[in-house]
Amino acid sequence: MTLSILIWLPLVFALLSAIWGNRAAARLALLGTLATLAIAISFVVRFHTGGGMQFVTDRSWISALGISYSLGLDGLNLVLVLLTTVLFAGATLMANLRSDWERPSQLYMWLLAGETAVLGAFCAQDLILFVAFFDLMLIPFYFLTGIWGAGERPERVRATTKLVIYTLVGSLLMLAAAVATGVLTAQQHNSDLTFSLAALASAPLSRGSQEWIFLCFAAAFLVKMPAFPLHGWLPDGYRTMPLPALSAFSGVVSKVAAYGFLRIVLPVFPDASVHFQELLLLIAVASILYGSAMAFSTTNARLVVGFSSVAQMGFITLGIFALNQDGVQGALLQMVNHGLVTLPLFFVVGLLAARAGGSEDLRDMGGIAFRAPVLASLFLIVGLATLAMPGSANFVGEFLILLGVFKAKVVFAFVAAVGVAMASVYVLRFFIRAMHNRVAPSVASREVGFGDLAVLAPMVLAILALALYPQFGLKRSEPAAKASVAAVSTQSAQVADATAGGRP
């Protein structure tokens, strides 16, 4: 079974549900995501830890331009592919619980089309193919936000426009940068034009070219994450996006950006990565502090989760730009952890709003734990994982990230550690103001239903399983993480030597 099946299967189901019509769309889409999940699991089972790039598909696509249809799985993307299929199955199930969608067949079509784009971006081993999938991701979410978003039409338009312009600017920069990478590499090395990532990594560009290309890629990825201060689209976008789409978006689309740093930027532009290390670490730390501060001062429950994602993505960026194996492994684990908590958190926001008279504002909540002990317990487990309590896999991820940064640049580790304490404030504030204290006037609490449990319980079990055995992720990512930082670590060693030599 090739990776192509995994990638395109959701799209097949997307088209089927569009053709079949509204009645069967929901079930069909669920079937599609579950089938994709099953296939992803089969890949994880067959994966040889330490075996390098596996399940490779490599066909020439546009041979004149050196673009190939090249896919593969290794330690970097294996677990992320699994995460993607899990979260899209969860998001589809979430959508299934609501039966009052307008034009459901189209909703599911876009959702599944989004899954294909994300999986394609994760599996692509060709730079142009990656860029293509990365840009394709935008389209489904554009429609999902514009058509099924919350609020009045002008608000939706505003939110989608912001989202599109922000990410489009990033994407255009990235496209230009990608083309330039291929062309300049061919020029500088007198070789044939190719966009194969492996080939690009083995023939590095000159330092000057690397630097401006790096900035273009970084801009695209940081917007998508989003990182401070490029998060301007987030508040409106998150407030508007329908919850199932938002869960998938925040859960995995942001991870594609972080993954892009590991797959493309570090191996292909090692000199620039070392050169801009401190800038990126600075952005990461700013995202952590700013995201946390926003998360503990906003009263909109969605935005608490949204800004907590800014902070968490900050930690992930921090780990990546520690530019050592600890940091990268931590970042990879944290991507999975964050995906696993994001979906249930957004789902819980929906459940809370349903109990607080439809409001997503914390000021309208309170005392919901009464009559809903199961909801309260599951929320608490997810919440404690979000704040990276030791004992959760999130902590292991954060531990490795901080350790990596500690080894690379001590100061950043100390500043980022403040963010760890701030996370406990915003998560507990969210939990307490929603679940505890006096019952708010508009609150009518009730226990979660079976459908809700079908979404929450598997996610919580996954969180607990990973908490008991984080090594599941670490073991698989180890060789790839090492390879990803191999180029930059030799680079930084050279820089260190040069500096040492310069100062006798």
Added chain:
Amino acid sequence: MSTTTWAWLVLLFPLLGTLVNGLGYKQLGRGGAGAIGTASIGLAFVCALGALFSLQGHSAEHRELTSSLWDYAVTNGDVDAKLSILVDPLSVYMMLVVTGISTLIHLYSVSYMRGDRGYARYFAYLNFFVFSMLVLVLGGNFLMLIVGWAFVGAASYLLISYWYRRGTATQAGIKAFVINVVGDVGLVLGTFFVLRHSGTLDFLGTFRAVHGGAFAGHHGALVAGCLLILVGAFAKSAQIPLHTWLPDAMEGPTPVSSLIHAATMVTAGVYLIARLHPLFEAAPAAADTAAVIGCVTLLIAGTIALTQTDIKRVIAYSTMSQIGYMIMAVGAGGYVAGLFHLMTHAFFKALLFMAAGSIIGAMAGAQSLDKMSGFRRSMPFTFGCFVVGGLALSGVPPFSGFFSKDEILAFVGHRGGWFVALYVVGYIGAFLTAVYTWRMIFRAFWGEPCAEARELEGGHLAHAEVPTNPANGEQEDTDVGFPGPEHTIAEWALPMKVAMSLLAVGATVAGLVQIPNVDHVITNFLEPTFADSKYVHDEAGNGMVYFGMALGTVLALAGIALAHRIWVAQPGSAAAWRARFKPAYTLFVNKWFFDEAIDLLVVRPFAAFGTFSRRTFERVVVEGTLVDGTTSVVRAGSSAVRAIQTGFLRYYAALLLLGGAGVLLYFLISAS
């Protein structure tokens, strides 16, 4: 069965208790939840005894046993954490103290919490706490220790906010949790410093590395690491300035205060320093810091306890002060003395809290000493327990606190040099201890019986007409999540009586295992753990020991006499004392203004940062500058392409500006 198997069983039973009580909260009746909760901890105690006997079967050099289940976080770098436990005399000792005291407190809770509607939830949390504490003391590497460390913090949070309808309880919960997370962060960063040069997270491996000279030439890193680890220890053990959560934690049910915030969790810092003693001995600056902070804490907490009127808070400050003694002891290198006091303190402090719970039951939930008086006749059993606990706490011979406190002070005095200052402060603290303890006892039990006491003499338990929160007088929201209207007292409930009696026996005789020149049970038992310590053969001379014992006895009796004079012999003279020492009184009654200082220096700046981010930065910079372009696109709509271009241009301009600023900042930083 092997020693480590016993230890794994010790962990297993509380975990099972948690799961059964947590998942079966609907099926288990009241009796079921309490029985399962208590039995699971009782079984853990039995297994801890099994581990003890099994461990003693090994020769002294082979009493460090490890066992691991699976790889937890292992990379090919230096992170090598397995899911492992370390069983040695120290962890077995802690296991016995934790499970032993916990069993009694669970038993007490069976009756005390009977009126509460969240009964199964309570036992699930309490079992989870014991499980966490056992993970903490058994963890075989830094990561497992940190996991247990954070789990007890979470359990403590859950139990402080147990009555979650009370705003005061949820507030106290988040405060405790956040301060504990600050401690966790310190512990993690400290671990990094150690890990960097030791190359392993494993405890035994780290100790080998330290003895093998891994830190030769990296002394600064070791000191920094140990100081950061101390941040963790201080946060958990309520040492200054990270102590402010502990008095607020009294919002939890009284048995919780007894178990977590007196007998076990708060002593984790003492355990931590003892466990990591090879590191601290190699970094004497850090160890000395611990000793000094412990000493400062014992004095400050003692002075605050003199002036508090909430009976639980008096005991809470007393706890802080006593842990100050222990931290001072282990900081000075007197590990056995510190751990000995940890054990005796667990007995008498748990007992005092239980007795206080009984009085609070009689007072229908009220906790103020101003309202209590004359309970001597109506509650003879509770009174007896209070007296035993009070004598032990004050250090009157032959009660347990006398021997353990004396051992600490003798060791500190024996260190000589500037430690003599700590030694003197320790005795001042001992005098204060006797005064505040007996102030509490005299005020609650002597004098004219208050209305509740008279009602009890007539055979009725007082009930409040409207249940109110004693902390702020707010009327309770009476669903679940508030202390039920039903109360009980030890005199009327057999399980409470049994638990308190056993503790009273412990508080009386536990000191007899370690009498100078007579027996050294604890020293001998813990010997293998501390065999590598450079202080292992340090012992105070006979003259110092006997002088200390005499001085301690005199100070304790003098303190009791002074308390008797102020609050019994000359009632009303307290006001005169307050007037005479007005500045000191103001300082003490306001708890040395720590809450205010922390609010001003930490809480407000962060809150201001949040408000600034949300109100100003987000609107002006992010929305205004960065998004302005976008909104103008929207406004222009489809009318003109030109407008769109302007929008894009502005956006680009803003991005350029920002990029420029970023690059500038970057060069500034890399240049510095």
